[in-house]
Amino acid sequence: MTSRPAPDPVFAFELNGETVTVSAPAHHTLLELLRYRQGLTGTKQGCDKGDCGACTVLLDGSPVLSCLTLAVTVAGRAVTTIEGLGAEHRRAEGRPHPVQEAFDRSGALQCGFCQPGMLLSSAALLRKNPSPTADEVRAALSGNLCRCTGYAQIIEAVLRAAAVERGEDPPAPAWSIEPRDEEP
Ligand code: FES
Numbered sequence: 001m002t003s004r005p006a007p008d009p010v011f012a013f014e015l016n017g018e019t020v021t022v023s024a025p026a027h028h029t030l031l032e033l034l035r036y037r038q039g040l041t042g043t044k045q046g047c048d049k050g051d052c053g054a055c056t057v058l059l060d061g062s063p064v065l066s067c068l069t070l071a072v073t074v075a076g077r078a079v080t081t082i083e084g085l086g087a088e089h090r091r092a093e094g095r096p097h098p099v100q101e102a103f104d105r106s107g108a109l110q111c112g113f114c115q116p117g118m119l120l121s122s123a124a125l126l127r128k129n130p131s132p133t134a135d136e137v138r139a140a141l142s143g144n145l146c147r148c149t150g151y152a153q154i155i156e157a158v159l160r161a162a163a164v165e166r167g168e169d170p171p172a173p174a175w176s177i178e179p180r181d182e183e184p
């Protein structure tokens, strides 16, 4: 007689503000659950071993690497993905999250693969520390790798978002998307 495999665990958690009940094999990561069961492909699968930060999501408001987090461990907790970060702000204020606007304004992305993780880590930092220094921004984003931008515009964007949120005039971006006058 052959024994049957144990059924997948069933559990509930809050996903982007909504309670969801899911089942997932006990060995599945949160990254696999989000992308392949929930269809939330904004969470990126980069190295899949904790090096790149592309899979960063917020767990009870703090950044975690979803590729190193077992899905079942989020039972009863709150997960925010990049889809939730933007939606929450659009619902409440009719605009994207300030870090999303600032990354856009500062030209802080190229291929965009690192952006969901960068944005979530940045949002978590600004929630805890509304007036970070450039070094504090660097430290908060030290687990998020970018292979395109060189980081300068990313740091600038987070400082810009912080200034906007404090109600201050942000510094002019070093890289501008405004059209330039024609050379004479
Ligand atoms: S995919 Fe998780 S750290 Fe790279």
Ligand code: FES
Pocket (backbone or CB within 6 Å): 108, 109, 110, 111, 112, 113, 114, 115, 145, 146, 147, 148, 149
């Ligand atoms: S914009 Fe391409 S990896 Fe960061």
